[in-house]
Structures are given as structure tokens and as C-alpha cells.
Amino acid sequence: MKKLVTWSNALNVVVTVLIIVVLFNPQAKAFILQGLMKVGFFKPPVENTEQARPASLAPTLSLVDPEGKTINTADHKGRVIFINLWATWCPPCIAEMPSLNTMYLRYRDNPKVMIVTVDVDNDFNKSLLFLKRKGYQLPVYHLVGDIPQDLFTGSIPTTIIIDKTGAIAAQHQGAADYTDDRFYTYLDGLIAN
Template sequence: MNKKKFSIKNIPGWVVTLAIFGVLYLTGLHTEAIGQVQRILLATGIKNADVPAIDEVSTNPEAATYTSAGAPMAGAGFKMVDLNGKTVAFESLKGKVIFLNIWATWCPPCIAEMPNIHSLYKKMDPNKVAFVMLSVDEGGMGKVKKFIDKKGYTFPVYMPASQFPQEFYSTAIPTTFIISPDGKIVAKQEGMAEYDTKEVREFLMGLAK
């Protein structure tokens, strides 16, 4: 009887693929791997963030607002805690444009869009535009801090320290809100997107004037 020699070439492709994803999953690297693939897709420009025309917001403040009627500002009363353990009132940011991104370390699309958000952050004036990278991870701050330190991101990162505001609820993660200096939500993006674009930069700077 002829015995066939074992060769890796004889292993079906689906088995190899399954094995690779199994290893990635067991080592916790599957989120990073998927995020890298999605990051490549973002780099093609097929998923740029949608923002309204600045003239539309200026002339008709109610045209693109998601803020509850009568509320002093979106997120009024909401409290957050930063990675140093300091509690911050969301209302303390009123008067600036707020770029609010809701994310988690286990979310590949969140990881995919973070580099371009960080790139945008470094181009904005912190006295005019406040970035709030709001993690919804469960299980404490340690995991989030470890992730941010590993990536070398310098934008402000927070976790909820009070009940989540209804106006920030979304069916998707990540979700990004842009809030005007007077506290109105003027743009909302569900799902990952490319934010470091000419349109978004001009929109943020136009709101900040």
C-alpha cells in the first residue's frame, strides 16, 4: 500500500484560514487584525464622515440638531472620568466645539478609525475644539489605559461616571457626535469613518468661529 507523504500543501485553504483566525482569537489579536483590514478600507476614502454644510447650521440651527428640546445642551448633567481618575462634567466643555466619539477596545471599527481621529485631533486648536473619546468598555479603566498607552494616543479619553445621556444612545459602535459651542448636536455618524478630511476640518473650524 502506498502511503501519501504529509504536506502542508494538501491542507485545504479553509482549514488554514480557520486555524489562523483561531490563533488570533485565542491570543486576543483578532480585534487588531480585523481593525487593520478596516483601516485599509478607510484609507481608500470610501467611508468619509458626513457633515452638513456650515452655512446650513449657521442659518438654521435646528436643521441638523439631535438635541432634546429645552435641554441646556446635549449631555447636560453627564459626568465622565478621565484616565487619571479625575471626574469631568460634560457641561464644562460648553463654549467649545465637541468631537465626541463613543468606542470600545473590543470593537474593530473603533480601532480602525482611531489613527485618523488622532491625526485630526493634533490639527485642531484645543482651546476651540474639545475631543471626548468616550470608552464604553466594561471591567474598569485598566484595560482602556493599557490600550491607549500602547497605541501612544494623546487625545482625551474618558469613561462614563453617571447615567448615559439619552441623546448619545446609538444602535452602532463607534458613533461620533459633533456638538456646537452652544451645545447642539449638529452632526452624527454611526459606524466607522475617515474624519481627518478637508470637509470635517473646515466644518469644525467653521463652528468654532
């Protein structure tokens, strides 16, 4: 008679349950992605800041904060603007949030940098509750109107970096670890130029 419960069968059940949990639970998927970030996957875009800047100027974006104050990116020419589009239900967005918060804390007092996180669901109650529950200090905004398709194709997270001249310096779709030293060197180079 064949044994029904073997180590192999038990291991198969455990692996199957883990796969199901990761597939259907955004927090579990985010946890796995965070682990992959820590071992070196999901590097942010880093280009040589000594090269000529791209010629394409970023379109002006109008954003509103939870208090109803509207800002326009064009009014902040002369600053490096880091924009991250995200949602509370997006596992890659959740995975990169700790690194975004760390980066924000590093640069928040630097008047030459503006870090903007944009909740694409336009639900301040949900996004503010999420940030508070996680202990993040990131500022959150909503878009006023639609974002141009050349900046955002609908994939989140999407990060757009606008240099001091108003040109698009970098654009990245997908999660990234923004605490990477090479990224800090890149961002510092944009700030210094």
C-alpha cells in the same frame, strides 16, 4: 487518479483561513477596515455649516478622567465638543483610532475645541494600556451615569459633535476616517461660527 492538491484547492484553503482570522480576530478586522478607510470608505458626517443649527440641545454629560477629575459638557459651552464612544475590543473602534489620534493632535492646542474619547467599558487600566501600546495621545474618559438613549443606542463607535451653542451638530454610528479634508473643513466651520 485526481490530484488532491491543486492551485484551486490551495487557494480555497488560504481564503477560508483568512476569512476565519478576520471573523475571530479584532485586530485583523480593524486592519481590513483601516484599509477601506484609506481608499475612501467610511466618511465621517459632514454637513453644510452655513445651514441653521439643529434645535435639539445636547444633554449634559458628566465625565471623569483617569485622575478622578470630573468635567461636565455644559461647562464647556462656547467650545465645539467632539465625543467618541469606543471600546478596546471593538474592531471598528480600533480601525478609526489612528485617524482620531491624528485629528486630536491637530486640534489639541485649540481652546475652541474639546476632543473626548469615552471608553464605554469603564476600565481605565485596559483603555490606557491600549492607548499607550498603540502610541496614541488621546485623552480617555468614563461616563458618570448613563448616557441618554437619544445620543447612544449601544452601537460603537458612536461620535457626537456638539456645537458652541450646545446643540447636537452631528451624530454618527460606525467607523469613520476623521483625517478626511472635508471633515476638517466641516469642523473648522463649526469652530469659526
